[in-house]
Amino acid sequence: MKVCIVGGGLCGLVSALELAGAHQVDLFERRPIPGGCLGSYRAGDYWIEEYYHHCFAGDTSLLNLFDELGVTERLEWLQGSTGYYVDGTIHPLTTPTEILRYPHLTLIEKMRLGLLTLRSRRLDVSMLDGITAKRFILDNLGPGIYASFFEPLLKSKFGERADEVSAAWLISRIAIRSDRGAGGERLGYLRGGFQQFVARLEEEAAARGASIMLDSPVTEIRRKGDGWLVDGKAYDCVISTLPPQVTADLADIDIAPIPYQGAACMTLAIDRDVTNDIYWLNMKDKAPYGAVVSHTNFAPLEWYGEHIVYLASYFAGRLSDGFEQSMLSDFCRRFSVSKDEVHWHRLAVDPYAGPVYTTGLKDRLPAYEEHGLFLAGMFSPPNYPERSMNGSVIAGQEVAKRVLARYPDA
Known part of the structure; x- marks a missing residue:
């Protein structure tokens, strides 16, 4: 049987890996590199992700796949500091001690915040899907903590839609980030970058017989009898990992849209640290980015020979003209960096970087099969109420299981 997979991000590559050998698999990826949001730049003699990434100790499916592909020996557990x-x-x-010294929350507010962090893993997030994060924080922690701590985080992550985001997303986010000791969060990263993982996924899927076609955007999916035509080529089965509304447009079928937002992430290299040894610096002050992520305050500097910094911004619609220059100029001014000190910089932009976890989203997630098409991606149940590499691995495996159950014979 011939299977077409649309999208070569993590979910699509995992689906190809699971199905290759059992069926003939063609995977189409519009970009010249695989990995989707896990794609990487080649900078001199090292790889660095276009968008910052790390994994967590609870990412069981991802870690098992590392084992299967032989990349676990590259996995380093590092400390992620915040500010x-x-x-x-x-x-x-x-x-x-640093938290106690923070002047923008009272001691009582800090205690309430600490108690919420401790409670977060015990809360049933499915019961919080219909409550906004704003209302939950105001009701449980008060307006001071919301205004001084959570409101800037929500606005930097979700922009104009911050007030629509569910408490399910927020509590899930707090819970997953509560694996921390005195030195910070315990986070996983692959020595040499996640490019090592993506390359092994692509290599192993191809070794099992999958054809992975890069720089090959799909422009049309059409039903033909019991099968499908993808840009005129016949397939028995199609898996789309694109946002549901994009798939709906390509296939001219009715699939309920999922709210998405775009991401603009600048990666730059300089000679010195400008965030005081902090890995993840959230911005409360208004800036064209919501966080400064100093990658080499997390991964060892000697792996790169220069300090790597990400500037993270999320948007709806389209970016304003001159956005790249305004982002770089603001960073240089704010952190006293001369533009001559910037060795290189690149801006990655994805208009569909991830779902916006609005209230009620849980009941609007599409099934793995809609109108005869198979769907999986960041919008699938394993990526609710927070997307992750682990969730995308599970979604790719789950949709492959459903294809194999429907079409058991090659």
Whole structure:
């Protein structure tokens, strides 16, 4: 049987890996590199992701796949420190002492925040899908914590839709980030970058017989009898990993849209650290980015020979003209960096970087099969209420299981 997979991100590559050998598999990826949001740049003699990534100790399916592909020996468990940029000042918020010194929350507010962090893993997030994160924080922690701590985080992540985001997303986010000791969060990263993982996925899927076609965008999916035509080529089965509304347009069928947002992420290299050894610096002050992620305050500097920094921004619609220059100029001004100090910079833009986890989203997620098409991706149940590499691995495996159940014979 001939299977077409549309989209060569993590979910699509995992689906190809699971189905190759049992069926003839063609995977189409519009970009010249595989991996989707896990794609990487080649910078000199190293690889670096276009969008910052790390994994967690609870990512069982992802870690099992690392084992299967022989990349586990590259996995390093590192410490991720955090901070807040407020009124032009960097405030570290990693250790208990640093949190106690943070001047923009009272001692009582800090205690309430700490108790919520402890409770987060015990809360049933499915019961929080209909409550906004804003209402949950206001009701449980008060307006001071919301205004000083959570509102800037929500707005930097979701922009104009921040007030629509569910408490299910927020509590899930807090829970997954509560695996921390005195030195910060315990986060996983592959020595040499996640490019090592993507390359092994592509290599193993191809070794099992999958054809992975890069720089090959799909422009039309049409039903023909019991099968499908994808850009005029006949297939028995189609898996789309694109956002549901994009698939609906390509196939001219009715699939309920999922709210998505875009991401603009600048990666740049400089000679020195500008965030005081902090890995993840959230921006409370208004800026063209919501976080400064100093990758080499997380992964060892000697792997790269230069400091790697990400500037993370999310958007709806389209970016304003001159956005790239305004982002770089703001960073240089705010952190006293001369543009001559920037070795290189690149801007990655994806208008469909991920779902916006609005209230009620849980009941609007599409099934793995709609109108005879198979669907899986960041919008699938394993990526609710927060997307992750682990969720995309599970979604890719789950949709492959359904294809194999429907079409058991090659």
